[in-house]
Amino acid sequence: MNSQRGIFTPARNCVPVPLSGIEPVPVESLLDAVAALCIAREARIASLFAMKNGSAQVQIMAILADDQGGRLMIGTSLLDADSFPSLSAKCPQAQLFEREIAEQFGIVPAGHPRFNPVRFHHSFSGRDAWFRLEGQDIQPSVIPFVRVEGSDVHEVAVGPVHAGIIEPGHFRFQCHGEKVFNLEISLGYQHRGIEKSLIGGPDGRSIHLVETAAGDSTIAHTTAYCQTLEALGSVRQIPLRAMTVRAILLELERMANHAGDIGALANDAAFLPTASYCGRIRGDFLNMTAMFCGNRFGRSAVLPGGVRFTLDRDGVEELKRRFKNSFGDLEDAANLLFESSTAVERFENCGILPRETAEEIGIVGVAARASGIRRDIRFDFPTGLFSFAQIPLVSCDSGDVYARAFVRWLEARNSASFILEQLDSLPQDGAMGIPVQAPKPDSIVVSMVEGWRGEVCHTAVTGPDGRFLRYKIVDPSFHNWGGLEVVLKDELIYNFPLCNKSFNLSYCGFDL
Amino acid sequence: MIRVLKSRFKQGHRTFKFPDPNFPMPERFLGMPQIKESCSQCMKCLEICPVSCIKKSGEGVSIDIGACIFCGKCVAACPEKAISFNREYSLCASSRNDLVISPCMERKALSLRKEIRSLFGRSLKLREVSAGGCGACEADVNVLGTIGWDLGRFGIQFVASPRHADGILVTGPITKNMTLALQKTYDAVPSPKVVIAVGACAISGGIFRDGSEIRGGLENFFPVDIFIPGCPPHPATILDGLLRLIGKIKAGA
Structure with missing residues (x-):
């Protein structure tokens, strides 16, 4: 670790660092250091992005997370050329980040093994890494897909519009019979230009753009956003009342989605009782979020400095009553599924993600914990109420669909006891928020929240006027x-729905 | 097997009545906006509105619920308490202009093509296209298929191919990247077909309306039969819109 001294500046979750304290280093040294730490498993990439700092140069920012040590490392480099040596071949977790840098700023990661656009849009800077003309329409997913040739090999193309009520994305399978040789996923259909719109903020729209970064993770993303503004706005701590409501809402979001996922997994294994019960139970939890703010997805519930709504004693009692009923139903539905040998048989040994691979490609959240990696922001980089009240961390070693399903159920159980405990101690008086000053100029802050899928990481960089030079969402x-x-x-192609559901990833959160 | 039956007994029958005048909407739900005639047009609401859906016009201040994301900031900003939202979940309209709410405005009845009711009144098959949605509209359309809402009992079903569909239901602000796929899906649905816009994004672009990566407003592409506002609309709002479209809820009800 000593060799990296001087390249990275230590930082903590939600603590701003003045930009002057982060010394730019040559891009080769920065990327070598990133690769060295990732390969040694001493840290992983939380965020890696480019930005314009007002000068003609493009600046690279690398945010590394050392989960065990609970600390972050920020490194930066100013680019003189329009390319840099790619580190993806030796450090695969960088590959999408590098492609994103190329797409947004026209900087080419030289030697990238799969150099395709990520979201299919024109760059922020006017410079295009694929030499496409400014006025030219870009067609999504028009890329050289990996192809397998041979007499019995066939290709399956799925999407962008899918067969259910699902967001759009394109999947290309190379198959031999039912066996999949390779799957390549090409997204970008949901690209709404959120990061570009956030540059120059914060303004009245910023928080709403963040709320809709991934609609099913509104609380996680909005909390991350508010934490950046609070950190930059000299708020040391928000009131306990607001902190408690935020934590309850975050865990309700987790309960709703985990319940939905358990049902969806049951559905894909054709185990219909749990599928139909969980579909309804998920709605029950969403309705509990609506008890706070009127909206089932928690829109407008979290504000910089605190929260907009809380519940009085009667409201708390009513919520507890409904919560206990719905959790009882969930317990019954989940036990039914996990006691069913036919359903469990479909889950076991299906879609295995070995721990070593998960580490290598930088997997986070439920999927990481299901592969035996003990990684959770609530535990490693706690903020808000999670600094004081811990939720036990759940992990499983098998890395298969079963593990991802079972980790969800165990997490839902832990969240349930946490919610009930916090509802009992939800303060009934005191402020629901405190004023947040204008963002500190020339600073960078990283804010991470453990959403129900995993780590939501926001990085804000402010310019001399306190406005966002860059607001990076991962x-x-x-x-x-x-x-x-x-x-x-x-894997067999008929197992794709199960594998897909066991990850249940966001298209819009990826596409931004 | 006994375990499954026991569980079935415990979970009970959960399909609820709809439409129901006493439908339990959340207490803090923001439904139809109401503007008092006494409004002095100070326009503090417009300054704070993140989607600029509030306008000053001849008849006073108006709110376009086709763009509104129901954040409620205007209610808090109004010094005269002239803006409020009731808990009405029925918000749909058949014309874009009918979504612009001004003081003492009468709710307009839907004017729909006659063939919709005669052709699709008893069976409507829809293809959903998510064109840049954040996943929330999609989730609350999806939830109509669960046992509580039981969309199937009304003869409405979401199908897996546009060739099987009578129409499309679109969510999202129509990103540039979804334009072609949306057009192809529309073209693949046999005529006559219905077009439904769900959520602020699909109706007007919503919070993304000024963005460079979206094309916003389904009406820019196809004639829209019914607009269902919200961010996202509550499932009750969506179901109400669908049932009004096929005549299962009559005007005035």
Whole structure:
């Protein structure tokens, strides 16, 4: 680790660092150091992005997370050329980040093994890494897909519009009979330009753009956003009342989605009782979020400095009553599934993601914990109420669909006891928020929250006027879509729905 | 097997009545906006509105619920308490202009093509296209298929191919990258077909309306039969819209 001294500046979750404290180093040294730490498993890439700092140069920012040590490392480099040596071949977790840098700023990671666009849009800077003209329409998923040739080999193309009520994405399978040789996923259909729109903020729209980064993770993303503004706005701590409501809402979001996923997995194994019960139970939990803010997805519930709503004593009692009923139903539905040998048989040994691979490609969240990696922001980099009240961390070693399903159920159980405990101690008086000052100029802050899918990581960089030079969002899906590609290798194509559901990744959170 | 039956007994029958005048909407739900005639047009609401859906017009201040994301900031910003939202979940309209709400405005009845009711009144098969949605509209359309809402009992079903469909239901602000896929899906649905826009994004672009990566507003592409506003619309709002479209809920009800 000593050799990296001087390249990285230590940082902590939600603690701003003045930009002047981060010394730019040559890009080769920065990327070599990133690769060395990732390969040694001393840290992993939480975020890696480019930005314009007002000068003509493009600046690279690398945010590494050392989970065991609970600390972050920030490194930066100013680019003089329009390319840099790619580190993806030796450090695969960088591959999407590098492609994203190329797409957004026209900087080419030289030697990248799969150099394709990520979201199919024109760059922020006018410079295009694929030499496409400014006015030219870009067609999504028009890329040289990996192809397998041979007399019995066939190709299956799925999407962008899928067969159910699902977001769009394109999947290309290379198959031999039912066996999948390779799956390549090409997204970008949901690209709404959120990061570009956030540059120059914060303004009245910023928080709403973040709320809709991934609609099913509204609380996680909005909390991450509010934490950046609070850190930059000299808020040391928000009131306990607001902190408690935020934590309850975050865990309710987790309960709703884990319940939905358990049902969806049951559905794909054709185990219909649990599938139909969980579909309804998920709605029950969403309705509990609506008890706070009127909206089932938690829109407008979390504000910079605190929360907009809380519940009075009667509201708390009513919520507890409904919560206990719904959790009882979930317990029954989940036990039914996990006691069913036919359903469990479908889950076991299906779509295995070995721990070593998960580490290598930088998997986060439920999928990481199901592969035996003990990685959870609530535990490793706690903020808000999680600094004081811990939720036991759940992990499983097998890395298969079963593990990803079972980890969800165990997490839902832990969240349930946490929610009930916190509802009992939800403060009934005191402020629901405190004023947040204008963001500190020339600073960088990293804010991470453990959403239900995994790590939501926001990085804000402010300029001399306190406005966002860059607001980088990394949804857990950005780390994890590669995991789905990996588990499909040599898997049978009819297991794809199960594998896909066991990750249940966001298209819009990836596409932004 | 006994375990499954026991569980079936415990979970019980959960399909609820719909439409139901006493449908339990969340207490803090924001439904139809209401603007008092006494509004002095100070326009503090417009300054704070993140989607600029509030306008000053001849008849006073108006709110376009086709763009509104129901954040409620205007309610808090109004010094005269002239804006409020009731808990009405029925918000759909058949014309884009009918979504612009002004003081003392009468709710317009839907004017729909006659053939919709005669052809699709008893069976409507829809293809859902998510064109840049954040997943929330999609989730609350999806939830209509669960046992509580039981969409199938009304003869409405989401199908897996546009060739099997009578129409499309679109969510999202129509990103550039989904434009072609949306057009192809529309073309693949046999005529006559219905087009349904669900959520602020599909109706107007919503929070993304000024973005460079979206094309916003389904009406820019196809004639839209029914607009269902919200961000996202509550499942009750969506189901109400679908049932009004096929005449299962009559005007005035």
